[in-house]
Amino acid sequence: MDWMAWTTPTAIFFVVIASLLIVFSALAIRFPETPRVGVLRIETTRGDRLFITLLGAAFINLAWLALSGMPQWGALIVCLAYAVAVFRWV
Incomplete structure (x- = not known):
């Protein structure tokens, strides 16, 4: 490798x-698990919400790199807040 x-x-x-x-x-x-309907108005399971979280975190980190000169630790904090929101409301 x-x-x-x-x-x-x-x-x-x-x-x-x-x-x-x-x-x-x-x-x-x-x-x-039983699917639930959240803000997106689609049925999601834990795995769906994990996938949405990981995909969103990738975009947040890319945007952070492109638009900010600050360390990635800030993006990690934003990603954690995003993950909490997705698992709570999506």
Whole structure:
């Protein structure tokens, strides 16, 4: 895997994504989910909301890089607030 720069942040990113998938799979097995309708007026499950959160976080980070000269820690805080909002209201 010489083609990819395996740095510590890269490894942490993939470990976090894998951990989220494992946790959400275990939750789905242990506590079967029922879809709910939120602000978007579509039925979503925990997995759908996780996908929406990850996709939104990617766009937030890209916009942060393009429009701000500030450190990425600020984008992380915005992403966490976005995740809370998605899981609460979507």
